[in-house]
Amino acid sequence: MVSVSFLAGRWSRVATPWAGSVPPPGLSPQDSTGTSHTAQPAAQPRGAQKRSGRASRLTQNMDLRTMTQSLVTLAEDNMAFFSSQGPGETARRLAGVFAGIREQALGLEPALGRLLSVAHLFDLDAETPANGYRSLVHTARCCLAHLLHKSRYVASNRRSIFFRTSHNLAELEAYLVALTQLRALAYYAQRLLATNRPGGLFFEGDEGLIAEFLREYVTLHKGCFYGRCLGFQFTPAIRPFLQTISIGLVSFGEHYKRNETGLGVTASSLFTSGRFAIDPELRGAEFERIIQNLDVHFWKAFWNITEIEVLSSLANMASATVRVSRLLSLPPEAFEMPLTADPKLTVTISPPLAHSGPGPVLVRLISYDLREGQDSEELSSLVKSEGPRSLELRPRPQQAPRSQSLVVHIHGGGFVAQTSKSHEPYLKSWAQELGVPIVSIDYSLAPEAPFPRALEECFYAYCWAVKHCALLGSTGERICLAGDSAGGNLCFTVSLRAAAYGVRVPDGIMAAYPATMLQSTASPSRLLSLMDPLLPLSVLTKCVSAYAGGETEDHSDSDQKALGMMGLVRRDTALLFRDLRLGASSWLHSFLDLSGHKSHTNSVPTAEPMRRSVSEAALAQPEGLLGTDSLKSLTLHDLSLKGSSDTSETPELSLSAETLGSSTPSNVNFLVGPEEAPEEAPKTQEELSAKDRGCGARAAFPEGFHPRRSSQGSTWMPVCSSPIVKNPFMSPLLASDSMLQSLPPVHIVACALDPMLDDSVMFARRLRGLGKPVTLRVVEDLPHGFLSLAALCRETRHAAALCVERIRLVLTQPAAPSSPPL
Numbered sequence: 001m002v003s004v005s006f007l008a009g010r011w012s013r014v015a016t017p018w019a020g021s022v023p024p025p026g027l028s029p030q031d032s033t034g035t036s037h038t039a040q041p042a043a044q045p046r047g048a049q050k051r052s053g054r055a056s057r058l059t060q061n062m063d064l065r066t067m068t069q070s071l072v073t074l075a076e077d078n079m080a081f082f083s084s085q086g087p088g089e090t091a092r093r094l095a096g097v098f099a100g101i102r103e104q105a106l107g108l109e110p111a112l113g114r115l116l117s118v119a120h121l122f123d124l125d126a127e128t129p130a131n132g133y134r135s136l137v138h139t140a141r142c143c144l145a146h147l148l149h150k151s152r153y154v155a156s157n158r159r160s161i162f163f164r165t166s167h168n169l170a171e172l173e174a175y176l177v178a179l180t181q182l183r184a185l186a187y188y189a190q191r192l193l194a195t196n197r198p199g200g201l202f203f204e205g206d207e208g209l210i211a212e213f214l215r216e217y218v219t220l221h222k223g224c225f226y227g228r229c230l231g232f233q234f235t236p237a238i239r240p241f242l243q244t245i246s247i248g249l250v251s252f253g254e255h256y257k258r259n260e261t262g263l264g265v266t267a268s269s270l271f272t273s274g275r276f277a278i279d280p281e282l283r284g285a286e287f288e289r290i291i292q293n294l295d296v297h298f299w300k301a302f303w304n305i306t307e308i309e310v311l312s313s314l315a316n317m318a319s320a321t322v323r324v325s326r327l328l329s330l331p332p333e334a335f336e337m338p339l340t341a342d343p344k345l346t347v348t349i350s351p352p353l354a355h356s357g358p359g360p361v362l363v364r365l366i367s368y369d370l371r372e373g374q375d376s377e378e379l380s381s382l383v384k385s386e387g388p389r390s391l392e393l394r395p396r397p398q399q400a401p402r403s404q405s406l407v408v409h410i411h412g413g414g415f416v417a418q419t420s421k422s423h424e425p426y427l428k429s430w431a432q433e434l435g436v437p438i439v440s441i442d443y444s445l446a447p448e449a450p451f452p453r454a455l456e457e458c459f460y461a462y463c464w465a466v467k468h469c470a471l472l473g474s475t476g477e478r479i480c481l482a483g484d485s486a487g488g489n490l491c492f493t494v495s496l497r498a499a500a501y502g503v504r505v506p507d508g509i510m511a512a513y514p515a516t517m518l519q520s521t522a523s524p525s526r527l528l529s530l531m532d533p534l535l536p537l538s539v540l541t542k543c544v545s546a547y548a549g550g551e552t553e554d555h556s557d558s559d560q561k562a563l564g565m566m567g568l569v570r571r572d573t574a575l576l577f578r579d580l581r582l583g584a585s586s587w588l589h590s591f592l593d594l595s596g597h598k599s600h601t602n603s604v605p606t607a608e609p610m611r612r613s614v615s616e617a618a619l620a621q622p623e624g625l626l627g628t629d630s631l632k633s634l635t636l637h638d639l640s641l642k643g644s645s646d647t648s649e650t651p652e653l654s655l656s657a658e659t660l661g662s663s664t665p666s667n668v669n670f671l672v673g674p675e676e677a678p679e680e681a682p683k684t685q686e687e688l689s690a691k692d693r694g695c696g697a698r699a700a701f702p703e704g705f706h707p708r709r710s711s712q713g714s715t716w717m718p719v720c721s722s723p724i725v726k727n728p729f730m731s732p733l734l735a736s737d738s739m740l741q742s743l744p745p746v747h748i749v750a751c752a753l754d755p756m757l758d759d760s761v762m763f764a765r766r767l768r769g770l771g772k773p774v775t776l777r778v779v780e781d782l783p784h785g786f787l788s789l790a791a792l793c794r795e796t797r798h799a800a801a802l803c804v805e806r807i808r809l810v811l812t813q814p815a816a817p818s819s820p821p822l
Contacts, residue, residue, distance in 0.1 A: 072106060303418055306422045437473045443458050455490060466504055
């Protein structure tokens, strides 16, 4: 039986007046029956509550067409007003930005309508309206809603002496660029719709076509989504955190190549982060530069900041207090496991061997209560010292009995970063709420240990935990495998391997936002990686490439090894004081430059060249024509304005390829035909013509529309043709039906705005088609990785509680009935 629903607080089903469209921001996309799930208002900062409330009230009774018409009307009114204000630069730019909003909104609405008309064909079922097409439409609608709210604000306050012209102009220009890029994504989604088989979400075709599609897609400009528009699609409560992360990332990136260890990089980044906080355009341009040019070792270093002892200790202070948190080192020794079919027979479980030969596997045992076996001499002999935090002792009258259940956890981190220490705060909460021991596996990370090393270590640790569950404080009657992101992938593949060996498979799997398709390909939800600050496409590709063995090891630390420990301390101390001095000086000069610029340009706003970033020299990349310009110098002030087709006196934005980017588009353009195509969308995907499926790949954007191109050049897609990513133990979505039949009940918790959403939807569809028990729950308005943000806001706490609920189902239900095949 398949259980499916949405979560964003407490849900109720209500009739809505916007049937056939995506609901306002903060509400879930609806299903084809015209019903929707509404959430209780979440706790938000007061300013965010007011803005969100106004936007929600403004759009809650509007469908997509009504919203577009309202926006166009307001844009035309504002355009006419500012066109009549004389030849001033500010008025000209405001008139131009509203002309652009009008143009893009009118072009976007038909494309979104076509996607929405067939989106229900890709849902798991009518009760789970979730897939990448819906998410893309919902994201575009969020952008339209913001522009509608801002346009109404401008219309109401444009005559006021308190109207902040420059601020509103900058915000409107930023969201216009975002709307333009979203329109391009809608055309890409239409190309996927025309190319894929009925019901398929992933791009299909030969590998050459996939490579061309990705090269074309990756040339799109992304910086606008990391500046003023950062996180506009997510719940307002999460946006301050995303801004902090983005500021920290670009500051970290400036110093990454100059210092090879985390201490100097982190400390010196504090002083240079100020200018990125006060200059969103600079932050967006630098963010785009980093994600497209720095290698996987940078992301490994940045994500591992949470592993620093000081930060991890602070996180643990705010988490639940547990009796046991011990790091164990499992010796690389073979052992026997009974076969499920005949327990009298056994199979040998060998230690991990791939790439680096036999070696110990680290696991962390977390238990809220001290249970029988957990303080045994045999287990104590395996403890790897971590200092005073490895065993937290509190007065207890006696040991608790062994639990009937055990949770085996596999952490995420893109296969390249983090350990159980990063995930310990929410694991402690799980241990408290579930009342069972948790074993979290610290598998070896890529690129130093590519596939299949992590799989081998996780399988070995899982089998060891099943065999030695008594030492872990459990009788092992019920065992649940749980993991997030890359860990969710490993949960599936460990279960597949257990079934292949004939040993006990877990009683159920809870996978949060798992990656099930590691092949470098496109899907509607993966188009969202263009704007996702936590999982951009180029970063995802680099992580997968590292796991597949396409990235080489980083040998930049050879000099550090020669220095020795004391030499490193002395060097880092000197670098720290140097960077503190230089950083403070840089921050002061940036502040003075900004103040002087503002006082000088108060009367006439002009384009501002971007301050040169340290990372430009560090990256050693050739600059394009736009490589040193921020978005401020690429606003409508620099865009050509042409006469409208309706009236030559009305300025209209001309988004030409020459002015919008320096990259040369690919010869193969995977986009739909001109806008003059029939507006009626096909009711079923089968009705798409064979012509569109076969030779539509070379069709162009509608005439006159050119999205902004990235100045950073194309990102290499290294694993597109690698056969290893098609291995079902790497991409479980590609496993055969017979392999998937061996999986236990699966519970998936996905994010509607996650680039990996389609991985969850398609995997659930495959399992359901085979009659396997599976549940799919989709949380709204949260980013990938919400488990690590569980304590951040109400929405993340609700989503984390859902994961606990799914695990509890595995541990308490003896069996789950199968659902009929599709």
